[in-house]
Amino acid sequence: MVTLAVIGAGLRGQCYARRALETGRARVVAVAEPDPDRRRAMAEEHGVPAEHTFADWRELLAQDRLADAAIVATQDRMHREPAVRAAELGYDILLEKPMAHREEEARAIAEAAERHGVLLAVCHVMRYTPYTAALKEIVDGGRIGTVVNIQHLEQIGWWHQAHSFVRGNWRREDESAPMLLAKACHDLDWITYIKGELPTRVSSFGALIHFRPEQRPEGAGDTCVTCPVERSCAYSAKRIYLDCLGDEEKEFWPLSAVTGARTEAGVLAALTEGPYGRCAFAGGNDVLDNQVVSLEFADGTNATCTVTAFAALEHRKTRVFGTLGSIEGDGVTLRVHDFLTDTVSVVETGAGADASAAAGHGGGDVTMFDAFVDAVGKQDPSLVLTSGYESLATHRVVWAAERARRTGSVVTLDPAVAPRTPAT
Numbered sequence: 416m417v418t419l420a421v422i423g424a425g426l427r428g429q430c431y432a433r434r435a436l437e438t439g440r441a442r443v444v445a446v447a448e449p450d451p452d453r454r455r456a457m458a459e460e461h462g463v464p465a466e467h468t469f470a471d472w473r474e475l476l477a478q479d480r481l482a483d484a485a486i487v488a489t490q491d492r493m494h495r496e497p498a499v500r501a502a503e504l505g506y507d508i509l510l511e512k513p514m515a516h517r518e519e520e521a522r523a524i525a526e527a528a529e530r531h532g533v534l535l536a537v538c539h540v541m542r543y544t545p546y547t548a549a550l551k552e553i554v555d556g557g558r559i560g561t562v563v564n565i566q567h568l569e570q571i572g573w574w575h576q577a578h579s580f581v582r583g584n585w586r587r588e589d590e591s592a593p594m595l596l597a598k599a600c601h602d603l604d605w606i607t608y609i610k611g612e613l614p615t616r617v618s619s620f621g622a623l624i625h626f627r628p629e630q631r632p633e634g635a636g637d638t639c640v641t642c643p644v645e646r647s648c649a650y651s652a653k654r655i656y657l658d659c660l661g662d663e664e665k666e667f668w669p670l671s672a673v674t675g676a677r678t679e680a681g682v683l684a685a686l687t688e689g690p691y692g693r694c695a696f697a698g699g700n701d702v703l704d705n706q707v708v709s710l711e712f713a714d715g716t717n718a719t720c721t722v723t724a725f726a727a728l729e730h731r732k733t734r735v736f737g738t739l740g741s742i743e744g745d746g747v748t749l750r751v752h753d754f755l756t757d758t759v760s761v762v763e764t765g766a767g768a769d770a771s772a773a774a775g776h777g778g779g780d781v782t783m784f785d786a787f788v789d790a791v792g793k794q795d796p797s798l799v800l801t802s803g804y805e806s807l808a809t810h811r812v813v814w815a816a817e818r819a820r821r822t823g824s825v826v827t828l829d830p831a832v833a834p835r836t837p838a839t
Contacts, residue, residue, distance in 0.1 A: 417441040417791045420481050420506065422472045422497050423488035424448035424457040426668055427511050427538070431486050432461060434784045441788045444482050447475040452675055472497045480504045484534075484791045487511060490584060491592050495520040498535075502527040507534035507791045509784070513600045514803075514810055516592040521810055525803035536787045536799040537806035540779030541605045541731075543786065546746055546766040547779075550735070553751060553762075554609055559737030562610055565718035566736075569602045572728025576704055577650045578669045580724070581626045582691045586700035594702040595621070596813050599722045602731065603708065603816070604809035606718050608800075609735065613808055614710035614718070616827050619820040621706030625724070631696035638692045640683055650695040652686050708816045730766070730777060746777055 419441055421428045428448070435441035443461035447469040448454035458468045469475040472489065476497060485506040487498050494515045501508050508528060514521035514537055528535035541547060554562060571580070580598070585591040595603075607613055636642035639652040656673055659665035659682075666677060674685035686692025693699070704724040711717050730746020743750045749762040766777040783799075790798035815826040 417484060417788050418444045418482040420445040420447070420475060420485045420501075421457065421488065422447045422475065422485055422501075423490075423493075423511070424450070424453040425488060426672065428486055428488035429453075429457065429667075430780055431488070431509065431784050432457060434781050435788070436461065438785065438788075440785075440792075445469070445475055447472040473500075476500045476504060480506060483507060484509060484787070491597060492516050492590070495523055498524045499527040502531045502533050502535070505531065505533060508536070509787050510535060510537050512538045512806075513592060513596045513813075514806055516596065518807075518811060518814055521807050525807045528803045534787075534790055534794075534796050534799070535803035535806075536783075536790065537801055537803070538783060539601060539604045539608075539801055539806065539809075540783045541601045542608050542779070542800045543782035544746075544764075544766055544777045544779040545782075546730070546744065546749075546764040546777060547605065547608075549762055549764040550733075550742065550744060550749060551609060553742060553749070554735065554737075555611070558739070558751065558753075559735065559741060560739030561716070562735055562737050563716050564734075564736040565606055565610060566734040567602060567606055567718065567720045568732040569599050569720065569722045570726035570729050570731070571598060571722065571724045572726065573649065573724055574655050575669075575728045576724030577626070577652075577695050578655065578672070578691070580702050580704070581650075581695050581700045582652070582693055583672065586702060588702055591702075593813075593817050594704075595619075595706055595708070595722065595816060596810075597702075599706075599720065600810055600813045602720050602722065603710075603812045604801075604806070605731075606710065606720060607809050607812065609733075610712065610716075610718065612712055613830065614812060614828060615713050615830075616711040616825050617708065617812060617815040617819050618825045619706060619708045619816040621703045621722075621820055623701065623703050625704055626695055626700055628696055628698045631694065635694055635696065637694055637697055638687060639694065640687045640692055642694065648695075652692045652695075653683070656682050656686065656691065706820070710812070730768075 421432050421443055424446055432443045445467040446457045446463050449470055485501040486509045488511040498510055579585050580594055585597045591597055632644050634644050639645045645651045659670040673691040676682055706722045708720040733744045735742040740754050741752045747766045751760050786799050815828050819826045
């Protein structure tokens with residue numbers, strides 16, 4: 416059985432730890448988490464002894480190696496140090512996306528994994544869904560010929576934007592990362608995976624359009640609990656979080672980020688006292704709420720990725736246009752148009768209809784975690800769909816897009832992502 420040390424017992428750390436319990440093929444034997452309630456809950460759920468339960472990742476990684484692998488699921492800006500130290504100790508690593516908020520930190524993680532000969536898998540869960548597997552098989556099999564254009568839409572979800580990127584931990588770039596990196600490094604990685612190559616040129620446009628003080632409804636209060644116009648606001652925190660009560664998945668996410676309470680009074684108290692109850696237009700957030708990225712590949716083919724808050728939280732929508740056919744997909748079903756016969760066939764991929772994190776991202780979470788456990792147990796890196804350097808390469812597309820957006824330019828990507836010096 417593969418043993419695991421969980422560094423960060425928030426939503427993502429809990430998801431992977433619970434999958435270990437479900438399958439019985441891995442076991443959590445150590446946990447580091449600064450929040451005492453989350454730390455205690457994970458230790459109790461997994462039977463982690465007190466001597467292997469830590470408030471700080473540094474305490475865990477100051478010990479001799481306690482497990483086969485480490486799950487690094489801290490906040491985005493805290494990835495480099497624990498990941499590099501875990502590699503030095505010989506842990507195989509499952510690293511939550513994004514790898515890091517800056518390229519040099521992500522490169523340091525990839526180099527540390529290679530230098531110490533450990534497996535590094537980044538949580539690009541979209542690669543692992545049954546929907547992606549079916550689409551990739553069609554494209555790679557040549558069924559639609561050469562891919563000329565990909566159109567990809569990431570619907571963050573109106574309430575998810577308010578939860579994570581207006582009120583939550585990812586609301587400010589200086590505290591987390593640009594929205595494109597925090598939310599859509601998945602998507603740009605996925606486009607390159609489907610296309611089978613990295614782009615050579617990148618451009619991007621985006622802005623924070625709606626969640627700004629000047630868009631604040633007339634008469635709005637500072638918090639939704641006391642706001643006189645709350646009932647007429649689509650982004651009411653009272654509506655979003657009170658509606659979670661009684662729904663097991665919604666209580667796990669998003670409500671668990673707000674409070675451990677499962678009563679109306681408890682939720683209202685958390686909204687009164689904490690950031691998740693603030694007016695969505697009260698300021699303090701600066702990440703974008705819409706963005707478009709254009710990619711050009713070496714052969715002149717191209718792709719676009721649109722990321723928007725202003726839609727339902729649903730699966731990504733994708734159209735792939737080839738020289739012999741096209742594909743239209745909604746995250747669950749693929750419609751494949753064959754130009755030779757002028758017929759359309761429908762492929763039901765078996766992906767779940769719920770695209771939320773609580774539902775495991777359409778099957779991607781569990782498939783990715785199981786692949787990682789297999790790879791660790793068999794010491795076979797080929798069982799995971801990305802290496803550290805492959806993930807670094809697709810993250811570089813995100814950073815290029817951000818440079819292009821900020822400078823109003825088209826950025827040409829240097830293809831080199833290999834180590835600067837050979838690993839020893």
